[in-house]
Amino acid sequence: MNAGRAARAALSAVAEPGDALLNRIIDHVGAEGTLEAVRTGRPPDGLDVTAKEAARLEHWRIRLVAAAPEQDLAVCAELGGRLVCPGDPEWPTTLDDLGGERPYALWLRGPADLRRSCLHSVAIVGSRAASSYGLHVAADLAAELADSGWTVVSGGALGIDAAAHRGSMAAEGPTVAVLANGFDVPYPASNEGLFAEMARRSVLVSESPPGTHPHRLRFLVRNRVIAALSRGSVIVEAEARSGALNTASWARRLNRVVMAVPGQVTSRTSVGVHRLLREEGTILVTRHEEVIEAVGRIGEDLAPAPRTPVLPRDRLDPVTRSVLEAFPARGHAGPAQLAAKAGVPMPTVNAKLGLLAAGGFIERAPAGWRLTPAAKAAPEPPAPDAVPIRPGLPPDA
Known part of the structure; x- marks a missing residue:
């Protein structure tokens, strides 16, 4: 077994994802040297740490006693998974944009190549308590993006996330789920069938070893990976306090495109989206062509103007x-x-x-x-300077 790979497997079990101190130590002495520092509870020579950081190192030392990286790797292999580390051919280099908060390694399950899948990818995220409107929009956007050759990245949660994954798979397209738990832990349980199908056709991604159960912090932390893997993030429904808005914040911090779909003004799941739309830099999108235009290459992915019916x-x-x-x-x-x-x-x-x-x-x-x-x-065609109306919506929608 490669010692560096085993060390990263162990580190992913003892530390919370994206810890800046752990990444700083890895940069200083490598994964194996970092594991030795954790084992002794002492920072490596030449690296100054604060008292608070030293306490964190001690916390990892205690947790290392219960870690079983060899067993984790064996279970991963039995389930058809793999551990991908920085420098591997499948490692998405866009994750390096996270700097000190990048993952130490990724546990993957599914046949799709993660790096290749994310070369043309868009994140679609939103409310768990989604409305029928939001579910319809998310699934349609995902299916149309998949038809256009784009990978849909989301978080595997209830509501908008699940609708986006299902829409992409319905169009036979690739989709990536970034989980806050081990890839063998079906959370939420109602999405177990969805995860099984994704493991068969696409790819599940986790920063934690198999068997890891989620907790609240990890849902927020995994949002940075969703944002980093994608060229841009589309927010479809979000309440005033929402993990989807956290993903948008990470996307903006990483200089990714932030897009939002307008919702019903009377719905609480639209409050966060509409607040986002009032912020400078957010792009309003209503169809997949506009998403592709926002994240695609200049001159190649312009959205065609909406076409009025030919009478x-x-x-x-x-x-x-x-x-x-x-x-x-x-x-x-x-x-x-x-x-x-x-x-x-x-x-x-x-x-x-x-x-x-x-x-x-x-x-x-x-x-x-x-x-x-x-x-x-017969309806009259609109005047040349009229505002185009989205097909299927009344003029005042």
């Missing part, structure tokens, strides 16, 4: 359309009246009337021509 009258040539638009909404009109209003010669009007009648736009009336019921019901 039958849009396919008419300009002269024929001008004759059609000269018709009154109610009543009838004769050729002379239409010619005057459209500014078109009478012979041209007579020719266009035949075309419009054949197309079902107009019909004969007792004293001329009139619009058909279908033509009256």
